[in-house]
């Protein structure tokens with residue numbers, strides 16, 4: 293009789309398990325999604341109108357926050373979200389509410405709308421987090437390090453195995469950032485080129501000659517003094533719009549990059565590894581762990 297009882301118990305357990313009534317300890321249902329975040333994001337109701345306006349402007353706002361005509365604030369959504377401390381979607385009332393809290397703290401009208409005045413405050417703050425910008429404010433250009441002191445990245449760390457040099461400590465910091473991103477962002481496993489280095493140290497004379505020849509110096513700043521001469525600046529592959537160069541500054545490309553999970557992660561986490569970005573170029577990241585002039 294014992295074996296009959298045993299079979300009955302096993303059948304009962306199997307039935308309950310297939311119906312999801314009883315689960316073993318290893319296949320327990322995952323915890324419910326972060327209800328607090330979604331609830332916060334759907335309200336408060338007073339920010340519904342601001343959220344609608346933000347949604348309209350997201351891809352439509354005509355402006356030139358970096359001195360170049362562009363459309364929409366979508367390319368900046370991840371860095372704005374980080375700045376105002378929200379995980380909510382850019383078109384949600386929760387996002388607008390977080391922005392309004394930030395605006396109030398900045399003594400700006402707390403509208404919850406992404407507007408030029410609020411963006412300008414953020415833009416200035418972002419620029420001032422870049423030691424290179426501080427170092428060049430008086431018009432002087434930092435010195436490049438002696439090339440013999442630079443470290444060579446491993447071939448697979450270069451975008452399509454392109455040779456790349458950086459200051460040794462900057463390369464170490466880059467490797468720590470990539471290791472963390474690999475743990476957190478599944479897209480990196482699917483595309484091994486992601487976060488490879490498109491450009492690191494650039495010899496200032498060669499850089500000036502190259503951009504002059506190509507007619508794309510982007511103004512005298514780059515022709516005479518690029519952040520890449522410091523050995524601290526990197527252009528990282530954060531994806532590219534179909535058919536576009538990974539460092540193309542078209543609206544299409546920058547908007548595409550800003551919508552990737554990798555860029556959202558970078559906006560939120562790169563600073564933990566000492567990297568600050570230049571939000572007009574989602575690919576450009578500067579390491580801040582050493583003085584700009586060696």
Ligand SMILES: [Zn+2]
Nearest residue numbers: 525526527576
């Ligand atoms: Zn760059």
